[in-house]
Amino acid sequence: MGCDAAFRPRGFWYGPAAMSIDDVTVDSLEEENRDLRRRVAELERRLAAYEAASGPARAEAGERTDGTRGVGPAAVEHVDMLAAILDNAPLYIYAKDVEGRYLLFNRRCEEIAGRSFEEVAGKTDFELQPREAAEMYERPERQVIASGKPLQTEEEVPTAAGTLHVLTIKFPLVDAAGRVYGVCGISSDLTEQRRAEQENQRLQAEVVRMQEATLRALSTPLIPIARGVLVMPLIGDVDRRRAEQTLETLLAGVSARGARIAILDVTGVPSVAPEVADGLVRVARAVGLLGAQVVLTGIQPRLAQELVGMGDGLSGLVTRSTLESGIAYAMSAVRG
Incomplete structure (x- = not known):
């Protein structure tokens, strides 16, 4: 297999070498073109998120991200893999720089916030949330940046669908020189677990009440x-x-x-x-x-x-x- 064939992304149309012009119509070409544009836009979005999050460390290592070196097929597949992991993990994953500006915002975060990554990228919680909520998120992040150590907290997060109970681990993002350039947060949803615990407590209280009533009747x-x-x-x-x-x-x-x-x-x-x-x-x-x-x-x-x-x-x-x-x-x- 030649180099040209080896590095063709799968799922794209490549003209006469792949199929005869007699086999397609103008409509099918336009549809292929629209699909290609959608794929490119999604790849650019994922690549931008990856570069925003890893840019400082890559710059320290001497890698240029201004496009002059280009991105090879292996790098594209690597970014695509990382994006797939981030977007499909049953976790809320996000990253911010030391000023609190969003660098990363995975799909679960988008769903719960009702905002896309493009809407929050480069913005702080003070631009996106009520001040009280923004301060609640900022305090532990400032602590992580100052100490350089991970911090685990349990938080109540207000959303349009109700209050979420989440267990969050926040840890510093460090570049090759050992400098903290941001904070990453990974949150797991404990809402259903907390509801189940409350229901269990209610049922236990009811059982105790019935037992006491039975004991009173027997005594x-x-x-x-x-x-x-x-x-x-x-x-x-x-x-x-x-x-x-x-x-x-x-x-x-x-x-x-x-x-x-x-x-x-x-x-x-x-x-x-x-x-x-x-x-x-x-x-x-x-x-x-x-x-x-x-x-x-x-x-x-x-x-x-x-x-x-x-x-x-x-x-x-x-x-x-x-x-x-x-x-x-x-x-x-x-x-x-």
Whole structure:
């Protein structure tokens, strides 16, 4: 294959050597010409972006970028490859010089900003964004330039489609002499991840709320055993919080069912603090205000001592030694 054939870019039309003039029409030639112009314009755009970003380092290395040396096929393919990588990466990639002027702006940046590279090239954020947003972007970039070290931040970026949560790494661009000539930023979109985390937190809170409601129902079960009679068996230690739950559940049950007698069985309660004994007496009084009566069954010796110490506070409270005797009392009362 000759040199001429070897360096022909693929996808272009090359006249009679490639196909006979009899095989084409004026319309097809014009279409080929328009397609060629589009390809050249895209290549020029990509080459300009690459040269703007790498110009200082290339100048230090002695390479001229004024067009006098020309650009060979290998260089064109290299630029094309880099442009394809930048434009198809699922990342926001951009670069600025030390004055904050844009040198590079990949396709993802164009999409989210609603601006093309040609519209932002050579401009600063202060020319493109509200001042508050521009200052937010500039601060970490100035820090990177001053320190010469990479910086990772998590930012909230306002856009027309809503706020984006992005994780950004900004690092200095350094020429062959070690001088910082700009900053490059690479941002990954965390928006969906943050939304998923928030939804997960909401679901966890809902699960916890349901678990607490279930535990409350299990710790203070209310069982209707006959018309006008309710039983609430308590098992395990009773602290102040559980005593409050008992009061709430019992009052709600008595009111909803129109109960005349509520049996509170404490056979399964091993120990009761003094303040809890007082809470049980308050339950009895509150239920009495609803026109019902509390029967306390299964009292252990320690609880009996606490209750005796309350003196007149026990008025209106019926006690029985066992749940069975308490139920017998309640059934007799409602029948009579």
